Amino acid sequence: MLLRLARIEWAIVVSTIALVAFGVLMLSTTADPGANGLQNQAVQKAILGAVGLGVAFAMAQIDYRALHGIAVPLFLAGVLALVMVLLVGDFDLGARRWFEVGAIVIQPSEFMKVAAVVAFAKYLADRRDSTRAFRTVMVSLGLMLIPAGLIFLQPDLGTALIFGAIWMAMVFVAGAQWWHLLMPVAIALAAFPFAWFFAQDYMRQRFVTFLDPGSDPLGAGYNVLQARISIGSGGWLGHGLGQGSQSQLEFLRVRDTDFIFAMLGEQLGLAGTIGLLAFFTLLIVQALVIGLRARDMFGRLLAIGIAAMIFTQSFVNIGMNVGLMPVTGITLPLVSLGKNSLLVTLLSVGILLSIHAHRGAAPFRQQSMHVVRGSLPAAGPRGGLGR
Numbered sequence: 001m002l003l004r005l006a007r008i009e010w011a012i013v014v015s016t017i018a019l020v021a022f023g024v025l026m027l028s029t030t031a032d033p034g035a036n037g038l039q040n041q042a043v044q045k046a047i048l049g050a051v052g053l054g055v056a057f058a059m060a061q062i063d064y065r066a067l068h069g070i071a072v073p074l075f076l077a078g079v080l081a082l083v084m085v086l087l088v089g090d091f092d093l094g095a096r097r098w099f100e101v102g103a104i105v106i107q108p109s110e111f112m113k114v115a116a117v118v119a120f121a122k123y124l125a126d127r128r129d130s131t132r133a134f135r136t137v138m139v140s141l142g143l144m145l146i147p148a149g150l151i152f153l154q155p156d157l158g159t160a161l162i163f164g165a166i167w168m169a170m171v172f173v174a175g176a177q178w179w180h181l182l183m184p185v186a187i188a189l190a191a192f193p194f195a196w197f198f199a200q201d202y203m204r205q206r207f208v209t210f211l212d213p214g215s216d217p218l219g220a221g222y223n224v225l226q227a228r229i230s231i232g233s234g235g236w237l238g239h240g241l242g243q244g245s246q247s248q249l250e251f252l253r254v255r256d257t258d259f260i261f262a263m264l265g266e267q268l269g270l271a272g273t274i275g276l277l278a279f280f281t282l283l284i285v286q287a288l289v290i291g292l293r294a295r296d297m298f299g300r301l302l303a304i305g306i307a308a309m310i311f312t313q314s315f316v317n318i319g320m321n322v323g324l325m326p327v328t329g330i331t332l333p334l335v336s337l338g339k340n341s342l343l344v345t346l347l348s349v350g351i352l353l354s355i356h357a358h359r360g361a362a363p364f365r366q367q368s369m370h371v372v373r374g375s376l377p378a379a380g381p382r383g384g385l386g387r
Contacts (some may be wrong), residue, residue: 008060009290009356011129015283016056016349018048019334020342022276026264027212027256027337029242041256041337048339052346059350067118067296067351068125075119075143076222081108082150089154097154104172109159110340114348116147117170117305124174125298131174140171151341157203158328164310169308173291182268210326223259226252227321231265238269258329260335261321276335277318283349284311290356306348327337 028042067074085108089096099106123140130136144167152160168181196204205220213221214227230246233239244266246252255263265273284307292305310333317332319325331338333345 007357009353011282011286011305012290012349012352012356015279016334016346017053018279019276019283020045020053022264022279023260023332023335023337024049025241026260026267026335027284029263029267030247030256042338045076045342048342049346051289052080052343055343056346056350056353059347060353060357062354064299064302064351064354064356065296067302068122071118071122074115076354078108078112078115079146082147085171085308086150086153095154095156097156105339106221107340109147109156110344112147112151113159113162113309114344114351117166117302117309117348118146119143120167120170121298121301121305123168124301125296128174128297131171132177134180137171137176137180140167155203156329158316158330160327161316162309162330165312166305166308170305173304174297174301201272206328210323213323215329218302223253224320224323224327227259227262228323229323231334234266234269234272236270237266238265238272241267243267257331257363258317258327258336259321260332260336261318265321280314284314287352290352290359293359294355295359299359303352303355306352309348310345 024042024046027045030041085099086096090100092096092098097107097109099108120140120143123143124131124136127133127136144163148160150165151163164184168184172181205216209216209220209224213224215221217225226246230244230252233244233246238244242248244263247255247263247266252259252262253264261273261276264276268275287303287307287310291300291307294300294303313330313333316325316328316330317336320327320330331341334342336342
């Protein structure tokens with residue numbers, strides 16, 4: 001039976017649709033008088049967004065606790081896909097990150113985000129009485145380093161760092177001690193000189209450019225400088241849709257993915273960027289609220305992990321547009337063109353909707369007994385998952 005309207009978290013739905021609409025609107029202004037005067041990318045995003053929203057609502061019908069049983073195979077399948085993409089993936093722009101199956105491009109690192117959140121949630125929820133133990137934290141850290149390391153080898157440093165942010169948020173909520181969280185940071189800082197030595201040239205150049213974009217204004221610093229010009233020229237209300245020299249004359253490159261925020265700032269100004277940030281804030285805050293209200297630790301950790309994923313990716317993308325973060329090639333969730341990113345984020349939204357809709361349901365294992373035996377024992381206060 002479909003969920004009743006009263007059981008849907010409409011703040012999540014409205015903010016999600018609004019962010020997708022921002023993306024469609026921006027892509028429709030990238031000058032390419034193709035089919036009927038519309039930009040093909042905008043049409044593709046609108047169609048994919050509609051499909052993704054259908055997936056999200058379908059996911060909302062399923063009790064999220066069903067994910068607990070498939071967490072391990074989901075994680076292993078994701079790791080296998082990451083290994084395979086390193087071996088036989090398509091090589092493009094100096095990296096192996098994708099599989100091309102006909103016209104379909106699959107990026108395993110995007111889908112691994114959800115698989116990792118589910119796996120971390122299962123591991124920590126199953127050990128909720130020992131999450132303050134050093135061993136539990138270290139094993140969970142090891143689980144995080146597996147996909148992060150494989151993604152770093154593609155190379156894709158930005159996406160690898162997102163896994164670290166997800167892990168820290170989930171371990172903190174699970175109850176780890178504060179010094180457990182500082183330890184990986186200390187290790188990373190200590191390892192920085194070695195990482196710098198072994199890093200590829202483009203990674204070093206991006207860090208140098210972050211500190212001083214003007215050091216290479218026509219090369220590595222070009223996109224950062226053009227993004228700043230685009231946002232600054234937008235003023236309060238922007239130049240208007242389809243207007244603005246930087247985006248329309250293509251001074252601003254990669255405007256459909258990495259720097260779509262800069263294009264939005266130029267065309268819609270400060271008012272438009274505040275509106276975009278307001279919807280992101282609403283989405284992330286509601287994800288946190290859903291997590292806090294979840295019936296069990298598994299649901300709480302799922303919601304927190306998804307919130308951390310969306311927040312980190314948004315913060316890094318917007319930060320690199322305004323010069324607060326190095327350029328890492330991370331898309332703006334729901335807004336940028338990235339098809340894999342859009343589907344994964346909408347699937348994550350569906351999980352949030354499921355957690356909200358089923359927060360008052362009986363424990364998942366007891367529900368299964370109800371289906372088989374026709375009787376349902378009274379639900380206990382802690383639920384039946386994770387032990």
